[in-house]
Amino acid sequence: MDMVDNMMIRSYRKGGFFWADRRTPRTLAESIIGTLEIVTPGVSTPVGKLSGGNVQKVLLGREIASAPNVLMVAYPVRGLDINSAYTIYSLLNVQKIRGVAVLCVGEDLDVLLALCDRIMVLCGGRVTGIVDASTATKEQIGLMMTHTEKGGAR
Amino acid sequence: MAKGNHGVREPLFHISKRQESSLWLAIVVRLVAILLALIVCGVVIVALTGLNPVQVYAAIIDGAVGSSRRLWVTIRDTLALLLVAVAITPAFKMRFWNIGGEGQVLIGATATAAVMINLGEKLPAPALFALMIGASLLAGMIWGVIPALFKAGWNTNETLFTLMMNYVAMQIVSFCIVFWENPVGSNSVGIINSSSKAGWLPPLFGLTYGWNLVIVVAVTAFIYVYLRYSKQGYEIAYVGQSVNTARYAGINVKHVIVRTMAISGALCGLAGFILVSGAGHTISTTLAGGRGFTAIVVAWLSKLNTFTMMIVSFLLTFMAKGAIQIASQFSLNENASEIITGILLFFVLGCEFFINYRVEFRHRRREG
Structure with missing residues (x-):
């Protein structure tokens, strides 16, 4: 082809x-x-x-x-x-x-933060959050990726 | 140092895939392969039979094209083989392994014979031929569509299915022979309509096999154009390359599979028509003569290029006819032909390896 x-x-x-x-x-x-x-x-x-x-x-x-x-x-x-x-x-x-x-x-967070306007994070098949890329931090997104939220593990 | 460090030896040879493919190389390698095959065949012939190989080769050539009649018989059989090879090409391009060419040819032949025997005396020639061609196309189409439907619907293995359909077709032919036996009790049909020649393809421009030539060349050209330049040919190529990509393109894969096998089967059926009406004028379970399988070799060796198929089918038919000649002339077993063809195919298929891969031998390291 x-x-x-x-x-x-x-x-x-x-x-x-x-x-x-x-x-x-x-x-x-x-x-x-x-x-x-x-x-x-x-x-x-x-x-x-x-x-x-x-x-x-x-x-x-x-x-x-x-x-x-x-x-x-x-x-x-x-x-x-x-x-x-x-x-x-x-x-x-x-x-x-x-x-x-x-x-x-x-999956490259740095790239997504730079490239995107909004970032939607999925974890375990569920949407854990939709954040504005200009204000979000890597840590915030990382936590959303892992079944935990700011404040500690469940 | 010539041999390198202790304990680390370069392997004797190593194989790498060639990056560029040059036409010149492909032709030279193939010619060398054919030459080597002929030499090996010569050695084998001398070893097994003590005959002079040059005499044997001369007899092969004589048997295939030695006289005008023999030449035309060779051409006629080349055309039949070519038609089957061209017929299975669309299926193969789609990676649908249509091994059922034999059965599809037989079914088309049976349909043709049925029309010839039952309606031969009753219809005028144009209507008769139209019906014969239509019947052979339809019969072959049905025979090809059945495995395609199963593949499309349940993803059954088409190699096995088409192969098994061959045997069903042979049994159908045997069954029909029971009704059409002539003379009764001989279990063979004999020459159909030998007195009236109804349904026999007439000569064209004085050539006995003129119609064969026209039909087969027309179909070959059509398939070439169809596969290369038409939208459906594009779809076939994509379904063969990658089913997922085809789906992405919006191609209805099941539809394409069934449609392509309809064409493939129909054209094999047409080959059956040619074999009955344009050649033997009879029907038997061995009518197809293994062409359904040889055609696979032709199509594959030609890399599905319809023009190369013309050459390959001619060469194979040439060898087969020549072998029949040497079998009778030198009282060799008929399998002698198979041996020669086998050696030839071995070398030609083997040389494909050298065309695609480069073998480099261990060489001395340059001095410091």
């Missing part, structure tokens, strides 16, 4: 009756390579051969290109190097500024 196939994944039904339209996704893929600075030999290279960071950029680029109202990402930078990770964060930020609702599932 190369980049063009991946770009088509949401839009392959558009176009004529029988034929898959490959030209539009190809143009999209080429533009994404440019804007996100994806390191790849070309649009026809199988995506599996790219490095993890580039694969994430391809996927995120695809989802963003469909101009969603709600964008959900889970552990978007797991396993990525710091450079790619920050590229992903800035992409998410841009979406936020554009008014897209971004739901980001993550």
Whole structure:
């Protein structure tokens, strides 16, 4: 599956009756390579051969290109190097500024505190709290993650 | 020091996956494999039979393409094998292991024979052929859809299911032969409509097997285009790659499985039509001749590329025909052909390893 196939994944039904339209996704893929600075030999290279960071950029680029109202990402930078990770964060930020609702599932508290407007903490399948990221502290969130609240163990 | 430190020896060779795949390398390795196979075959032939291998190879070539009639028989059988291989390609691309090609071919052949025998004298040729083709397509489609429904609904193992359907198909053919025996009591159907030639594919532009050629080439081209350029081909590729990704794309996986097997089975059924109407003009449990299984080898060796399949199916048919020739000419056991084909396949499949992996031998360390 190369980049063009991946770009088509949401839009392959558009176009004529029988034929898959490959030209539009190809143009999209080429533009994404440019804007996100994806390191790849070309649009026809199988995506599996790219490095993890580039694969994430391809996927995120695809989802963003469909101009969603709600964008959900889970552990978007797991396993990525710091450079790619920050590229992903800035992409998410841009979406936020554009008014897209971004739901980001993550585990790095520093990142979440910096990136998010509000943080919802789950523990044992239950919501233990929704806090404003600009005022919350790491300790507060950490405690919410562990079945205890400020004031001691239960 | 040449051999490195004491106690730490580099292994004799180590294997690593190749990163870049060059076409040149693939072709050269395959040619070397074929050459080695021929040499080994030559050695085996000499060792087992004391015959001159060059004579044997000459006889193989003669048997396969030695005369115009033989050439056309080879082409006819290549077309049949190619059609089955092309038919199972969509299923294989979807990683639905359709091992039931044999049965689907037989069922299509049975449906064709049924129409030929019962309606051969009663319908004009165009209607007869339309009905024969339609019946073979439908029969093959049903035979292919049944395992697909079970896979889609209950995730049954399609390898076993399609394989077992082959035996059911053979029994159905045996059953039908009871009704169609000619002469009665011989347990074989004989040549259908031999006097009226009703239902026999007529020659096209003077070529006896002209229609075979047209039909098979058309289907091959269609499947190539279908898999590569159509929306459904895209869906098939994704279902084969990753079912979860396919679902994410909104593809109805069950629908795709059943639809693709309908096509695969139908085209195998069409191969049955070609075998009955365009070749043997008879029906028997061995009509498919193992093509359903050989086609798997063809499709897999060709990496599901329809053009490569043309070459591979021709080579395999060539070897089979040549082997029949040497069996009769040199009074060898018919299994001699299987031995040669087996050695050839061993080397060709084995060379795939060298195409994908690089083997490096221990080398001397450079002096300081």
